[in-house]
Amino acid sequence: MKILVTGGGTGGHIYPALAFVNYVKSVEPDAEFMYVGAKRGLENKIVPKQGIPFETIEIQGFKRSFSPANLKTVHLFIKSVFTAKKILKDFQPDVVIGTGGYVSGAVVYAAAKMKIPTIVHEQNSVPGITNKFLSKYVTRVATSFSGVESYFPKEKVTLVGNPRAQEVVTVERSPILSNYQLDPNKKTVLIFGGSQGALKINTAFVEAMADFATKDYQVLYASGERYYPAVSEKSSQLQALNISVQPYIHDMAEVMVNSTLLVGRAGATSIAEFTALGLPAILIPSPYVTNDHQTKNAQSLVNVGAVEMIADAELTGEKLVAVVDSIMNDETKQKAMAQASKKEGIPDAAKRLYNMVKEII
Structure with missing residues (x-):
């Protein structure tokens, strides 16, 4: 199995992705992984230390008020989709999982357009812009809180929780x-x-x-x-x-x-x-x-x-x-x-x- 994971910007998007990767490695040691992050995201400091193949693309978020910077954002999104498609063609994943952040928007969108099975994972009780946008194109939507399904196409939604939880429960009491x-x-x-x-x-x-x-x-x-x-x-x-x-x-x-x-x-x-x-x-x-x-x-x-x-x-x-x-x-x-x-x-x-x-x- 080959899995491409993408998400970044904050630890809340990165750590659930890494927890999922670690779990799959424990049950399927032959699985292969690729992590795609943003060039300036926190993931650049965290993911390489985990020994996971890591690629980056250049992207930025939209300003919530009208700003000329949004024109650059649109240009970078289009450019990043082309970059993502190249990464996807080279790695040929069986599935692509996005855990949030602008970088996952470009990568998961590209994968969906290439007919690769896709999942977005939403950690919060109110979904971000990226996951709401992607939910129209992905195969499935995984949520962490009950009640969030109202924001997504309900036939795609499954409550799975946050993978980080599974890492914590394996830790034993100690001094x-x-x-x-x-x-x-x-x-x-x-x-x-x-x-x-x-x-x-x-x-x-x-x-x-x-x-x-x-x-x-x-x-x-x-x-x-x-x-x-x-x-x-x-x-x-x-x-x-x-x-x-x-x-x-x-x-x-x-x-x-x-x-x-x-x-x-x-x-x-x-x-x-x-x-x-x-x-x-x-x-x-x-x-x-x-x-x-x-x-x-x-x-x-x-x-x-x-x-x-x-x-x-x-x-x-x-x-x-x-x-x-x-x-x-x-x-x-x-x-x-x-x-x-x-x-x-x-x-x-x-x-x-x-x-x-x-x-x-």
Whole structure:
């Protein structure tokens, strides 16, 4: 089997694709892969390290307001479709899977026009422009949230979940928290604002740090590189043994498995991970994403009792501590949220997507 995967721009498009590739390799070692990304996308830093053949095309996104730059975008899209067709002819995949981002638009569109079986995978509760456009041409549409099917031709849609979840559930509990100078046997709140950090979450955490230092539970905080010096200095001044501040957590899956409560943004990949594990969470949706899709992601879990949500505009240190305490100090609530989270998780997502591939080739 030869599979071409394309997607990029953000980790939310890249990591599900890589998780799917890793799963297929585990069940079909002879499968061949090609990953196509954008020349300036984050995938250039991530995918080559995975040992997957990697090609790039030049493309950019549309401006939402009228702009002369959109003329260049149209030109690049047409040019990128021709480039994609050449890559497809050379690799001759049995199936092409797009996980989102502008690059997947050109590649999946080209594949569909060449009559190659195609799938788009939508991670969010509100689909992006690219996947809505592609849904008219592809063979199948894979979704991660129920309810998203209303945006697509319903006969093409199957709920499969996010393949990243299947990687996380294979991770076992361990003493990993000791690597962060914390007690592996103590209840732990994991707080992070994404790979780059988030200013509002950092500000609230700094305000809350003195209160957190008095708690029976411990806190592991990932600030992001740019905010680390200031947050780390404040932490050092407090000398709190139950707080660990890190610029970035590289072994996030293992840390998550050993945590009691997660606090962070409402990105699709994070949601797939913590629901697969059955973790309760406090979500602070980013207000800077298209169509406010993080709020919609979070609300779907609020509705079933799996998470608490704090609007970014309402986030303060006092509010953060109060909501964390309401969960960490209430064992019954904590367990109920964990059970609701587990019910929403789809731990076999990569397998479901793989089965979809086998159905169409």
